[in-house]
Amino acid sequence: MSDGKQALADWTRGAEAIVYQSCASCGSSQYFRRSFCCVCGAPDPIEKHASGEGTVYATSQVVRRHAGGARACPLQHRSRRYP
């Protein structure tokens, strides 16, 4: 986890928001919180709220056994034989 100061709460802290960081020095954006810009190394990137607008890039539907039972078991490679 980053040691950077976080001003804005986001979904990883339970808030309904997506937050990213923007570098005042080189203008790069980054999603994972850090105390520095990972492109140019400048300290203290500015935190910004994402607008909420976007384009879906990729999807996957994950199918797993209901986790309420004794075992949460998303994959069953060996619980059945391959045909």
Add this chain to the structure above:
Amino acid sequence: MSFITGVGLTAFGRHEGSSSLDLMSKASELAITDAGLTRAEIDGVLCGYSTVAPHIMLATVFAEHFGIRPAYAHAVQVGGATGLAMTMLAHHLVEAGVARHVLVASGENRLTGQSRDASILALAQVGHPDYEVPLGPTIPAYYGLVASRYMHEYGVTEADLAEFAVLMRKHALTHPGAQFHDPITVTDVLESKPVALPLKLLDCCPVSDGGAAFVVSRERTGETGVRVRGCAQAHTHQHVTAAPALSELGAEIAIARAKQAAGIAISDVRYAAVYDSFTITLAMLLEDLGLAGRGEAAARVRSGYFSRDGEVPLNTHGGLLSYGHCGVGGAMAHLVETHLQMTGRAGNRQVRDASIALLHGDGGVLSSHVSMFLELTR
């Protein structure tokens, strides 16, 4: 120069009662014997990791267990790329004169040594601890995302991906050590249980017990030499959330560097050993490496290009998808099979010509890549 002088591989599947160290030892014994060496002649040890028995000093734990006192030893961790990364390091170590005979070993009782949930949980930790893991993804989920995007961009279909599973199973049928020996069809793959759509059960490699090892030496120890001609790596990201665009992934960077290091073109390649954790992994890597045009790998499978008697036979032992996947040893099996093919010892799986081979490994979610060319010298 460096040579792969000996190889060892256990069967993959269930090894009830065998520890990770047992499987590493078994494969190592086979590899050292194959090289015509004694264990006292091994002066370097590189090993992978075991999710079943994690240790901060696995190479020394193994060396003590196996009964050797190397001059150089440590573990290496690059996920699925570990086997080839160790081979690359061993190549440089023997070239630099640090060691004469480096034993590269890995083994894991991943199937019987821990619950399936524990395996899945351990592997899912390659995800970002704050931004990905809390959402509950699995490794197939990460690759499912990649698959959906790749299919969208290049017009690849689920039936196309199924071809890779069918080919790997067809190859596994001829290897007694493979985990799966029942033939499958494209329809079987398409109708198999959904895991992380578009990936279904038969698009995914299994969890296995097994071990693999080889010896990398400065000089050849037999008449036939399998020489490391050149190799290279590329590491573009760790987490899929931070991955570059599909056209900028590490496989293309690694293969470009390896071609330069080896002075070899893809058209020279006679045998291919490519990481196949999922059908999408194999499809993408074949195209990234230039073994097929973009979106055209499945058509090459259908035309027999990658079959035992095709232009570039691929993973003739059955790959991770059907020989099995025991962690680091999984991709090392690709190199063992390549060695057997190059030295004419693959029995009923023997291809006509494996004089120049291309190997490629991938760790994480297409995060870490190692490309390597091996060349037969007489």
